[in-house]
Amino acid sequence: MPLALLPWPVDVDIRPGALRLDISAPHHALSLARYDVIDGPPEGYRLDIADEGIRIQAASAAGRFYAQRTLLQLIARDDEGFFVPHVAITDAPRFEYRGIMLDVARHFHSVDTIERLVERAADLKFNVLHLHLTDDQAWRLALECRPELADRGSSSSIGGDPGGHFTRDDVQRIVAHAAAHHMIVVPEIDLPGHTHAVSLSHPELTADPVLAPSVLEVVEEFGGGLPRTGEPYTGFAVGFSSLDARAPGLEEVLREVFAEVARLFPGPYLHVGGDEALGTARSDYRAIVDMAVRAVMATGRTPAAWHEAGAADLPADAVFQYWGFLTPSTEHAELARRALERGGRFVLSPADAIYLDMKYDADTRAGLSWANGPTSVRRSYEWDPAGVLEVPEERILGVEAALWTETIVDEATLEHMVFPRIASAAEAAWSRPLGSAERDWESFRARIAGLGLLWERAGIRFARGTEIPWR
Numbered sequence: 041m042p043l044a045l046l047p048w049p050v051d052v053d054i055r056p057g058a059l060r061l062d063i064s065a066p067h068h069a070l071s072l073a074r075y076d077v078i079d080g081p082p083e084g085y086r087l088d089i090a091d092e093g094i095r096i097q098a099a100s101a102a103g104r105f106y107a108q109r110t111l112l113q114l115i116a117r118d119d120e121g122f123f124v125p126h127v128a129i130t131d132a133p134r135f136e137y138r139g140i141m142l143d144v145a146r147h148f149h150s151v152d153t154i155e156r157l158v159e160r161a162a163d164l165k166f167n168v169l170h171l172h173l174t175d176d177q178a179w180r181l182a183l184e185c186r187p188e189l190a191d192r193g194s195s196s197s198i199g200g201d202p203g204g205h206f207t208r209d210d211v212q213r214i215v216a217h218a219a220a221h222h223m224i225v226v227p228e229i230d231l232p233g234h235t236h237a238v239s240l241s242h243p244e245l246t247a248d249p250v251l252a253p254s255v256l257e258v259v260e261e262f263g264g265g266l267p268r269t270g271e272p273y274t275g276f277a278v279g280f281s282s283l284d285a286r287a288p289g290l291e292e293v294l295r296e297v298f299a300e301v302a303r304l305f306p307g308p309y310l311h312v313g314g315d316e317a318l319g320t321a322r323s324d325y326r327a328i329v330d331m332a333v334r335a336v337m338a339t340g341r342t343p344a345a346w347h348e349a350g351a352a353d354l355p356a357d358a359v360f361q362y363w364g365f366l367t368p369s370t371e372h373a374e375l376a377r378r379a380l381e382r383g384g385r386f387v388l389s390p391a392d393a394i395y396l397d398m399k400y401d402a403d404t405r406a407g408l409s410w411a412n413g414p415t416s417v418r419r420s421y422e423w424d425p426a427g428v429l430e431v432p433e434e435r436i437l438g439v440e441a442a443l444w445t446e447t448i449v450d451e452a453t454l455e456h457m458v459f460p461r462i463a464s465a466a467e468a469a470w471s472r473p474l475g476s477a478e479r480d481w482e483s484f485r486a487r488i489a490g491l492g493l494l495w496e497r498a499g500i501r502f503a504r505g506t507e508i509p510w511r
């Protein structure tokens with residue numbers, strides 16, 4: 041049985057024996073360790089446990105933090121108290137961007153919920169929280185430059201559920217809590233589609249979309265038709281709204297909005313969305329995404345976008361988030377190829393593997409299943425970031441699991457959909473390629489079962505499916 045370490049470290053040398061710990065709670069072990077600063081990769085560390093004690097060596101505070109996460113996973117308990125096995129671990133992440141996305145637009149989720157998600161994701165060595173702040177259903181960010189966007193655009197959620205938005209203070213709390221857990225926050229303002237909520241306060245900025253009959257069918261099926269002008273949208277169809285490329289004030293609004301978003305969120309990336317703009321003419325799509333990208337560049341930050349933005353004019357250091365399937369369709373492969381040609385770097389969020397809103401199986405009570413049917417834990421695990429697109433590994437910035445919240449109405453449902461599959465993304469982002477060391481399904485199943493004990497103690501309501509031999 042492998043140690044219940046997750047994500048699995050680069051090198052684990054298990055030695056005979058164990059160190060008994062004279063502590064009354066697991067986290068007290070952190071104060072027993074001896075800490076040293078060494079040269080090495082920015083987030084890497086060494087953890088040595090022997091009879092002499094616990095020694096942690098790292099080049100940075102983040103490396104130290106990750107060594108501590110590993111140490112906490114090693115703590116076991118018997119009748120005599122807590123102990124840890126003798127080990128020598130050398131570790132560093134495969135990818136620098138290890139993200140989890142939460143959609144707070146379709147259903148609003150509180151700062152408390154987000155703080156807990158941050159803590160639990162950081163335990164698995166994630167370092168990015170991506171907040172999908174705006175969509176057709178709502179604009180969830182209060183801005184001083186345009187207070188009406190949130191005032192008029194955040195009163196509800198899908199199905200008429202309660203709405204809400206984040207104030208300046210809320211954002212500061214989230215950003216600070218993330219930073220304390222070595223996570224950056226990537227805010228997303230989604231455009232030019234997914235913008236019905238903008239029309240509630242700024243009808244002059246949005247256009248009547250030109251919709252293909254196939255899109256209209258989906259709108260009927262998933263939301264009882266198009267929203268009425270001036271009313272919030274409470275269905276969950278996508279692709280029916282658009283900003284208006286010719287609206288005289290659009291560029292200025294985007295400039296002010298991204299300038300303020302940049303002041304609120306100190307991280308290096310600002311996400312401009314760009315997905316599923318099915319009601320926007322191609323040339324308008326490029327014009328609007330280009331405006332947003334100029335607005336982001338004016339702040340000195342790096343633009344990020346969904347991979348469809350490969351069709352627009354993004355700078356060479358832009359980040360493209362790929363949400364197609366593990367086996368890309370011709371169209372998605374082509375868009376990704378264009379993004380690659382522009383010099384972009386990729387964050388992989390293959391929808392049929394790590395979209396956490398997909399059902400586990402037909403019986404899962406929440407969730408969707410458009411991404412190749414339900415996503416078992418096994419499917420979420422058995423893929424490799426380098427095997428999805430034809431992209432050299434150095435152009436892969438990282439991996440991000442995404443939780444869209446059309447059907448995620450509360451924190452219990454959120455936990456059910458996120459755990460355990462978030463661990464699959466954690467290992468894809470941090471550990472060696474699929475097939476090396478313990479990076480295989482049988483090892484993962486066993487380790488996840490061990491971790492389940494920690495999750496249970498932490499009160500996480502994870503999905504106890506039959507694929508994992510839960511203890």
Ligand code: TNX
Pocket residue numbers: 278315316346363391395397408444445446
């Ligand atoms: C696709 S893939 C979306 C979202 C939905 C999600 C539901 C992508 C970038 N956008 O708008 O919420 O599917 O699974």
